[in-house]
Amino acid sequence: MDAFNSHTGIVTPLDRANVDTDQIIPAEYLKRVERSGFGPFLFNDWRKLPNGKPNPDFVLNKAFYDTGTVLVTRKNFGSGSSREHAVWALMNHGFKAVISSSFAEIFHKNSFENGLVPVIVPDEQISIILERASKQPGYQIHVDLNNCELSDDHGLHIPFRIHEDDDTHAFRRNTLMNGLDSISLTLANENKITAYENRS
Amino acid sequence: MAGKTMFDKIWDSHIVDDPAGEPTLLYVDLHLIHEVTSPQAFEGLRLANRKVRRPDLTIATVDHNIPTTDRTLPIEDPISEQQINTLSDNVKEFGIKYYGVHSPEQGIVHVIGPQEGYTQPGKIIVCGDSHTATHGAFGALAIPLGTSQVEHVLATQCLLQEKPKTMEIKINGELPKGVSAKDVILGIIGKIGVDGGSGYAIEYTGEVIRSLPMEGRMTICNMSIEAGARVGMIAPDATTFNWLRGKNQVPQGDDFDLAIKEWEQLSSDSDAIYDTTIEINASELEPYVTWGTNPGQVLSIQDSIPDPAKMESAEEIDSAIRALEYMDLKPNTPITEISVDRVFIGSCTNSRITDLRAAAEIINGYKVNPNVNAIVVPGSTLIKWQAEKEGLDLVFKEAGFEWREAGCSMCLGMNPDTLDPHERCASTSNRNFEGRQGKDGRTHLVSPQMAAAAAIEGHFIDVREWEFKK
Numbered sequence: 001m002d003a004f005n006s007h008t009g010i011v012t013p014l015d016r017a018n019v020d021t022d023q024i025i026p027a028e029y030l031k032r033v034e035r036s037g038f039g040p041f042l043f044n045d046w047r048k049l050p051n052g053k054p055n056p057d058f059v060l061n062k063a064f065y066d067t068g069t070v071l072v073t074r075k076n077f078g079s080g081s082s083r084e085h086a087v088w089a090l091m092n093h094g095f096k097a098v099i100s101s102s103f104a105e106i107f108h109k110n111s112f113e114n115g116l117v118p119v120i121v122p123d124e125q126i127s128i129i130l131e132r133a134s135k136q137p138g139y140q141i142h143v144d145l146n147n148c149e150l151s152d153d154h155g156l157h158i159p160f161r162i163h164e165d166d167d168t169h170a171f172r173r174n175t176l177m178n179g180l181d182s183i184s185l186t187l188a189n190e191n192k193i194t195a196y197e198n199r200s
Numbered sequence: 201m202a203g204k205t206m207f208d209k210i211w212d213s214h215i216v217d218d219p220a221g222e223p224t225l226l227y228v229d230l231h232l233i234h235e236v237t238s239p240q241a242f243e244g245l246r247l248a249n250r251k252v253r254r255p256d257l258t259i260a261t262v263d264h265n266i267p268t269t270d271r272t273l274p275i276e277d278p279i280s281e282q283q284i285n286t287l288s289d290n291v292k293e294f295g296i297k298y299y300g301v302h303s304p305e306q307g308i309v310h311v312i313g314p315q316e317g318y319t320q321p322g323k324i325i326v327c328g329d330s331h332t333a334t335h336g337a338f339g340a341l342a343i344p345l346g347t348s349q350v351e352h353v354l355a356t357q358c359l360l361q362e363k364p365k366t367m368e369i370k371i372n373g374e375l376p377k378g379v380s381a382k383d384v385i386l387g388i389i390g391k392i393g394v395d396g397g398s399g400y401a402i403e404y405t406g407e408v409i410r411s412l413p414m415e416g417r418m419t420i421c422n423m424s425i426e427a428g429a430r431v432g433m434i435a436p437d438a439t440t441f442n443w444l445r446g447k448n449q450v451p452q453g454d455d456f457d458l459a460i461k462e463w464e465q466l467s468s469d470s471d472a473i474y475d476t477t478i479e480i481n482a483s484e485l486e487p488y489v490t491w492g493t494n495p496g497q498v499l500s501i502q503d504s505i506p507d508p509a510k511m512e513s514a515e516e517i518d519s520a521i522r523a524l525e526y527m528d529l530k531p532n533t534p535i536t537e538i539s540v541d542r543v544f545i546g547s548c549t550n551s552r553i554t555d556l557r558a559a560a561e562i563i564n565g566y567k568v569n570p571n572v573n574a575i576v577v578p579g580s581t582l583i584k585w586q587a588e589k590e591g592l593d594l595v596f597k598e599a600g601f602e603w604r605e606a607g608c609s610m611c612l613g614m615n616p617d618t619l620d621p622h623e624r625c626a627s628t629s630n631r632n633f634e635g636r637q638g639k640d641g642r643t644h645l646v647s648p649q650m651a652a653a654a655a656i657e658g659h660f661i662d663v664r665e666w667e668f669k670k
Contacts, residue, residue, distance in 0.1 A: 016522075017515050018394055018494055022633040027612040031265065031279040033239035033286045045635045050621065074515065076395040079428065079494075080631060081612075082237065082330040084346035105398060105430050106330060106344055113348035164399070167221045168362045182348070183248070186225060186356045189217050193253075193358055196216045196227050 001115045003179035006144040007096045011133035012059055012068030019073055020080035021107060025089040027081075038085055039092030060093075064137035072099040072129045078107025087114050097143045099150070099160075101126050108163070112172045113182065119143060119150065119160045128156070145177055203469025205366050206435055207401045210341040210466065214324050216358055223360040229323035231353050233260035233296065234309045235287040236614070237328030241351035242290040252294040253357040259318055260291045261299040263308045264614045268577050268604035271301055280615065294354075307580020307606045310334040310422065310548040314414070315580055317447025321436040321463040326353055331548050331630065333424040336433035337417035338440055339466050341401075344430050364431065365475035367400040371408035373482035378664035380558065381416030382550060382628065382647035384408065385423040386488040386498050392478065394496040397429030400476065403468065404434050408482045414443040415554040422549045423630050426495040435467040487663055489535050490632045490645040492523030497632075499535060501650070501662045507531035526634055527642050528622070535660050540644070542625040543574035543655040544637070545601075547611035550628035550648050551579030556587050559652035560595040565669030568600035569658030575602040575617070577609040601655070613638045626654040 029041035046058050054061040060068075071090065077100040078086060087110045090098065097117035111118045121129075132152070133139045142151045143160075150158040162176070163169040174180070186193075204212070217225040231254075238260070245252070252258060265280040267273075275281040284301070291298040299305045305312055310331055313319040321339035326332065328350040335342035343359065353359055369388060389396075402424050409417065417434045424432030441460050444450050451459045486500040497520070499506070508520040508531065524531070529538070545551070545559050556578065568574050576596050578584035584606055587593055593603045610617040611629035619625055619641025628651050629636075632643040646654065649663045 015518075017519055020494070020631075020633045022612075022631065022636050026635050026639070027264075027614045030236050030614065031277075031283050033243070033283060035240045035243075045639050050640070076398070076428070079394060080330065080425070080633060082328060082344045082346050084237070084240075084348060087346075102395065102398070104395070104428065106346060106425075110346035110348065113346060163362075165362060168223070171222050182360055183250075183352050183355050186352065186358055186360065189225065190356075192217045192225070193227070193356060197357075 001179045001181055004096070004115055004117055004145055004176050006142065006146060007069065008140055008142045009069030009096060010064055010067055011070045011072055011129065011139050011141050012065045013130045013133040014059060014071060014073040015130050015134070017074035018076045018079055021078055021083050021086040022080055024078065024086040025083065030083055030085050035088050036092060038089035042089040042093045062137065067094070069094050069096045070099060070141055070143060071095050072126065072133060074126060075101045075123065077103050079104035082106045084110045084114070087111055087116050091116055099126065099129060112175065115176060115179065117143060117145065117176060118162055120162060120164070121150065121158050121160045125158050145173060148173070202473045203471040205468040205472040205474060206339060206403060206433060206466050207341065207366050207431070210322055210324065211363065223362045226324055226359050226361055228326050228353050228357055228359055229257060230313070230318055230325045231258045232309050232313055232325065232327035233258060233350070234264055234329065235262050235283045236264045237347050238290065238350055239283065239286045240347050241328070241354055242294065244351040245354055250355045252296065252354045255295040257357065258296045258354070259313070260287060260296050261306055261309050261312055262287060262301055264608045264612065266301055266607045267615050268607050268609045268617055271605055276616065304581050307583065308548045308551065308608055311551060311579035311583065314338065314418065315447070315582060317444055317449035320444065320450060321440065322466050326359060330425045331422050333430065333432040334418050334422040334548055336421040336431060337414060338444070339433060339436035339463065341431065341433065344425065364401045365399055367397060367402045367429070368474040368477040369402055369404050370406040370477065370479045371404065371482055372406050372479060373408065374411070375408055375482050375485065378487055378649065378666070379485050380647040380649060381412055381419040383485055383488050385420045386490070386495070386645065387485045388480065389423065389427045389495050390488065390498040391480065392427055394426065394494050395428040397424060397427035400429050401431035401433065402427070402429045403474070404432065409434055410437065413554055414439060415552040418552065419549055423495070426630055436463050487647060487650050489650065489660055491527065491529060491535065492520065493526055493632055493634050495630070495632060495645060497523055498645070501535055501660060503535055505529050505531050505533045505535070536662065537659060538644070539624070539659040540572060540626045540654050541623040542619060543572055543651050544577070544610040544625055544627040544629065545575070545648055545651050546577030546579070546609050547629035548579065548608070549630045551577060551583065553583050553586050555628065555648040556583070556592050559648040560592045561668065562649050562652035562663065562666060563599040563601070563656055564595050566599055566656045568655045571658050572655050574600065574655040575604055575610070577604045577617070578606050580606045610637050612636060626651045626660065
């Protein structure tokens with residue numbers, strides 16, 4: 001997993017709540033056995049018209065927004081299915097961070113495991129970022145995990161968290177910033193696993 | 201000191217390591233695998249030259265992709281076939297017990313775990329599938345995983361978890377006639393919302409839960425994730441023990457009675473404190489139908505489609521307008537006037553023998569409406585055989601239903617069972633998301649009884665008023 005410190009990128013606004021993982025990547029595209037190649041199917045059914053051509057009204061098909069690397073959206077993003085393909089599709093497409101007021105739990109964990117930064121800010125701030133991004137195609141935001149702050153060139157400074165719980169926030173911030181892989185962390189404690197197994 | 205909840209008891213007894221400020225490392229007793237969320241995990245093991253730590257605690261089956269039609273024929277979709285073959289290659293390479301396409305024990309992963317008796321009280325059970333909480337109906341702590349965590353469990357047999365808060369949902373009283381376990385959970389989701397359970401492990405308690413058979417309890421736990429909760433559980437009792445006794449993988453004979461003694465200790469202590477408690481009176485529950493594109497957009501069969509203009513928050517209004525457009529519904533239309541093109545009885549939510557019996561009881565002596573295509577997809581091959589032994593297949597076929605092989609099928613449409621664009625379906629599954637059952641398909645979630653009645657009438661109808669013919 002790549003380490004993440006900070007990132008500046010174009011914001012793609014998706015002004016919807018409860019976006020479920022079936023929308024992020026529909027089931028028919030989950031059949032690949034690799035972690036790559038899911039990008040073209042990101043938001044497939046919103047992104048394409050029934051004839052398969054790009055839907056010009058969908059944000060990912062609009063100039064500037066199509067090159068966004070920071071997605072901003074409303075609460076409970078990533079609800080529904082546990083498919084990690086949703087995170088892979090976002091990352092394969094080029095997204096580095098998703099800003100929302102809350103994340104569905106399984107998606108939230110999957111993001112940490114892959115290094116997609118789940119940025120949590122209150123609803124009012126989501127509205128501000130959505131508005132700035134919608135009015136100004138190419139609008140950029142700076143996501144800084146060092147001081148956990150979002151900023152832009154127009155004086156915006158918003159503190160953020162990556163988890164509601166303090167311990168989890170600190171732990172996951174550390175693993176993201178150091179690109180730590182959970183399996184290696186756990187296997188460093190293999191003696192404890194063996195001890196547990198021998199106990200019973 | 202206050203007593204412990206069942207959640208705490210199981211959590212505490214599985215702690216391998218619990219460093220301050222870090223997630224807890226928990227030991228996993230049972231890891232269930234299927235073809236969709238496992239290939240990248242096995243590939244990860246190979247790349248890192250790792251083994252499966254406990255193949256003896258790992259069970260695999262194939263359910264999401266497989267066709268529900270004649271299985272002696274080759275699979276038409278080459279990518280589905282590759283995913284299925286990848287699983288059968290991986291289980292061979294890593295020495296994992298596998299219930300393949302032609303195994304009599306094959307079925308939906310959350311149906312066969314309990315059916316074979318792998319699912320037992322007090323276990324920590326994981327699966328790369330959001331409906332893993334189903335196993336919580338037996339007093340297990342069942343947790344859904346993404347693929348990276350599947351790989352983590354394969355490699356270490358452990359799971360890193362932040363401890364959730366606990367929520368008790370207590371259903372008091374007695375279920376009214378015609379109101380099923382599915383209606384209980386749809387009612388709960390309608391009440392607390394699609395993220396109301398986020399951050400919590402839910403324990404369902406109360407008289408209604410005690411009165412339900414295991415199948416109904418599984419239906420309720422199964423849809424915990426639709427309320428945002430990864431974990432849903434029910435304390436084991438005599439119903440649980442009687443259901444499990446004699447299953448292939450449970451202790452046999454006197455050992456089973458010894459196991460019961462231990463399992464009886466799992467229930468939450470009477471003075472245990474939950475972080476949140478919600479009480480619901482069963483007499484308020486009705487048969488429900490979802491009208492929108494998430495499971496929280498749900499109404500009683502006696503209601504009419506809501507008017508976004510009368511809603512309060514901007515978010516709710518926006519979401520309702522989108523949902524009504526997608527679902528092609530107009531405000532104030534009575535739910536009973538909505539006609540359906542398709543009916544699907546199946547999925548890990550409602551494909552068990554009691555679900556099939558309940559649906560068959562409704563349709564017995566009737567014919568499926570000529571405008572409706574209706575299918576039944578049993579949850580496992582053994583359930584299919586059981587139903588055939590009871591003659592339920594004949595009831596369905598005589599009424600005009602298609603009687604299929606076991607699998608996830610039209611719940612998510614990874615196999616050929618999908619809705620055509622703009623088709624409307626009464627479905628016993630768990631998600632009414634846009635495109636869930638096929639691109640531009642329209643899903644209404646209901647109980648098996650309500651789905652069966654809709655198949656006959658061609659539109660939704662209140663099963664409380666149903667006239668049984670036989």
